[in-house]
Amino acid sequence: MKLAELQERFWRLITAPEPVSTALPELAASDPGVAPLRRWIDADSEASAVVRLDVYAGMYFFRLLDVLREDYPGLVKLVGDDAFHNLVVDYLLAHPSDNPSLRWLGRHLPGHLDDHPLRGRFPAAAALARLEWMRGEAFDVEDAPVATAAELAVATPSAWSAMRLRMHPSLRLLDLDHNVLPLWLALERGAEALPEAPAQGIHAVVWRRGFRVYHRSATRAEIDCLRAAAGGVTFAALCETLWAHAGDDTPARAVGYLRTWLEQEIVASIALPP
């Protein structure tokens, strides 16, 4: 048997959602050469060959299950171990790992949950998953310095207009269809009674400060400004974005946002015009 043919057969048997004993006759229907296993696997008996292949099938599934459990600890608690296990079976069929790094295995899970039957029982599951995934992304993204308010002390009014902010690389901006922030906190604290996550669209900011990942809610106006700032616009252009929300109150609001972002270490650097 050619190496590539052996690998394809091995792969199909260990990644099937059923045990090898069930997957084998199904595969043999389209690939008769795969059975009996002893034709290509060295074993004392056919049953022994099945047991040995099942070692790999088990390792495949449970390794990936463990990784997704680590990526989505709150979701596991919300839906329970059995439902999460079944979700992962479905997920891996739809989204087998396509990256050599396990780090990215779970990136499609929030989108997968959008259309999954589990959402009927847990309407906020996808929003919670989105928050957890973004927190994970922020955890180990590149480091950056942190800008301070002192850097603005020398800025003239015209320099303020032309200055640009470079936001911390860990900054993630989220639009969620359920307010899952109290739910996340309760899950994090291991609370037995979980609060409802209302079907109320919210915006959230995720970022890392030191080694620790934070998140908080934000208004639509602030999220729009953060998106504009992250896009590299000048402070004047950022204020134009804010004008649609704040009108005459724009200057005070813009300065207020900037102060908050600096205090919370969301800004990595400030580029003032020469």
Added chain:
Amino acid sequence: MWQRTDLGHGIGLRLAHFEHILQQGVSGVDWFEIISENFFEPGGRPWAVLDRVRAAVPVVMHGVSMGIGSPEPVPDAYLDSLVGLIGRVEPAWVSDHLCWGGVGGRYSHDLLPLPHTKEAVDHVVRQIDRVQERIGRAILIENVSSYVSFADSEMPEWEFLVDIARRAGCGVLLDVNNIHVSARNHGFSAEQYLDAIPADCIGQVHLAGHTDRGSYLFDSHLGPVPDSVWSLYARLVARVGRVPSLVEWDEATPDYEVVVAESHKAAALERDLAPAA
């Protein structure tokens, strides 16, 4: 061509010890081995720990996802990440496993066994050639634990391993626990395997624990290094002399000092048994 560097005795850098290292620094070990893919993302706490380690002792990079025997070439994006990491870590050496990991751009994240055939030797040698050219250095390839062997195999595993290492000009990361596990699972002699690996091929040794699951041994990296593995290690160092060793303890990882103490056992055995250079 591979040449051994005598680094002494190390342990794997594991999440369970991050806080210890940040708080108390590095002590008691000659070097650390990192899992390469765990540091492909560039920042945060993992890198703060790694920078602390790098400032204290040498570091080597050990990959788990190269899939050197997979049907498709190692992805360019993976090699780009590896090259970037090598540039930043400046490891003493780079290793991965003699196995395959996936098909058609899908990954098992497991170390899947290859048939020991001439076709597989040719295939793996071509892949290693490409990797070594891309990263600009010879790598080490590690023998894996296996639970399945193939009817088409044309040679014992030790011949397969050495043939590939010789032809590709790479070194061998000899996992003594994996030899013990596979020997029991496939009914060959661990001692025969061990004795068949030329001393000049061996760049590093892995030591770990395993779990007896009745009809087979499982490479769990759970618990201290068992006596059966220490015996093989002692036999090896008595023959080949000083060789860098590394203790892997990945399940229920105990305190830093406990893992370090295992590496000290390896050092003591080497002191007692290794022939004078």
